[in-house]
């Protein structure tokens with residue numbers, strides 16, 4: 001089967017890329033190959049469903065540029081295709097004196113990234129937004145919203161298919177071979193050839209990349225994020241979204257309260273090492289994947305640098321009391337019995353050999369391939385912008 005472009009991975013990034021390729025050139029023959037029987041079954045379908053504003057990211061970084069541009073593209077897409085979303089706003093809350101400087105840095109970054117109407121809040125002003133929150137200062141971010149990313153991805157897929165794009169579900173890519181001017185992608189059911197392969201395989205993006213290029217020298221480390229839900233009768237405690245000030249040394253935002261697009265309030269996610277790349281439960285262990293993680297030199301360096309933070313996250317994973325304590329920093333009246341076990345997602349976090357957890361998006365191209373190797377949060381928000389970038393790169397190659 002001959003195509004112009006083969007995309008591996010039917011998550012938000014792969015499907016948005018497919019859509020942007022068709023938008024740029026409707027005559028392109030594009031196929032998306034996804035190993036699951038549905039789209040968005042991994043990171044895209046198991047995340048916090050937040051439309052991020054771009055406030056956190058270093059001005060000029062790919063995350064900053066793609067988040068804000070992606071935010072606008074996503075809202076346009078949702079409006080045009082009747083995907084429900086809500087711009088409910090959020091607050092970021094400092095609970096300790098040492099967080100005030102970080103809060104100011106976040107505020108400045110937001111302004112440099114072009115966000116309008118951000119507001120610094122004093123302790124008493126926090127209550128205007130969230131009456132049950134306790135903090136010493138905060139930021140109100142009016143742009144933040146919520147959307148169901150599974151619904152978004154399904155809509156990406158249906159628009160792509162209505163434009164003549166092909167979606168092959170239930171086919172796992174097992175090998176990729178480069179020819180002189182084409183690439184061959186092999187699944188358990190078929191063999192596909194194309195001028196270009198785009199790798200959007202999320203938790204397996206490093207493995208797919210290694211099949212064809214030596215340029216990618218990162219390992220995906222899977223970090224599970226576990227959620228609790230607030231009992232229905234306690235949902236009144238949270239009006240919108242409430243975030244802590246994130247630890248600047250860690251690429252995760254810290255446990256927060258999020259109102260959900262379909263109703264209800266989620267609390268989390270934490271960030272614990274998953275013992276399998278698709279390890280959604282504590283008991284999910286894949287010995288070969290775990291062995292690879294432990295053997296990666298960068299991972300051993302992370303352990304030596306962040307063992308204390310990591311142990312804290314593990315403790316919160318096994319102890320509901322410890323998880324509740326983290327939430328109580330933001331909302332003292334929360335009790336353990338207010339929380340019921342929710343779902344989990346696994347983040348694909350690229351780690352280099354020196355122990356750096358890559359903060360920015362990483363896209364690497366080589367002969368007949370473009371590899372999206374690090375697309376952590378806010379890549380669901382940014383998916384159409386990342387897709388546009390990849391489509392621009394692809395245009396030069398086709």
Ligand SMILES: Cc1cc2nc3c(=O)[nH]c(=O)nc-3n(C[C@H](O)[C@H](O)[C@H](O)COP(=O)(O)OP(=O)(O)OC[C@H]3O[C@@H](n4cnc5c(N)ncnc54)[C@H](O)[C@@H]3O)c2cc1C
Pocket residue numbers: 008009010011012013014015033034035036039040041042043044045046047048049050051052171172173174200201202203204208225269344345346347348375376377378379380381382
């Ligand atoms: C707990 C959590 C909370 C998050 N919260 C937010 C948030 O609120 N807002 C936000 O913007 N972002 C958030 N993110 C990040 C966001 O979900 C991801 O950045 C985004 O979904 C990445 O999309 P993707 O398409 O790259 O990956 P995925 O959605 O993981 O898709 C990759 C796809 O590739 C497929 N695949 C893998 N290997 C193969 C193979 N060999 N053959 C065929 N198919 C293959 C997989 O089955 C999968 O469907 C969160 C992530 C997590 C885990």
